Amino acid sequence: MEHMRRLGVIVAGYVLIVMFSGCEAADSSTSDANSVLTISPATVYLNASKTSAIQFTAVGGDGVYTNYTWTLSTNSLGTIYDSGATALYQNTTNTGINTVWVTDASGNIGSASITQE
Numbered sequence: 001m002e003h004m005r006r007l008g009v010i011v012a013g014y015v016l017i018v019m020f021s022g023c024e025a026a027d028s029s030t031s032d033a034n035s036v037l038t039i040s041p042a043t044v045y046l047n048a049s050k051t052s053a054i055q056f057t058a059v060g061g062d063g064v065y066t067n068y069t070w071t072l073s074t075n076s077l078g079t080i081y082d083s084g085a086t087a088l089y090q091n092t093t094n095t096g097i098n099t100v101w102v103t104d105a106s107g108n109i110g111s112a113s114i115t116q117e
Helices: 002-021
Strands: 037-040 043-046 053-060 069-072 078-083 086-091 096-103 109-116
Touching: 037 096, 037 109, 053 096, 053 109, 069 078, 086 096, 086 109
Parallel strands: 043 109
Antiparallel strands: 037 053, 053 086, 069 096, 078 086, 096 109
């Protein structure tokens, strides 16, 4: 009987070790699950024969929704007017593909593509 009790204590100890071996202390930094930054819409097609304005919205990232930087790959195709988590893109009548990038304060980057034909 004593042998069974010792075995039970050993098994219970082993179970506790296995349960807590994967646990980590809470981290105040941004986790990968939270740091995914995307832009909505992700893809836009515009008629280059006329100017249009499209609103983009940053989604995710570090959660500080006022510290975004918006940039374009090709300024001759359009202009970006940023205001925190949203930005307004106005195209020119030039044709091509433009990429919109948004970067948050933690360095996470999201992108969207604009095709002007």
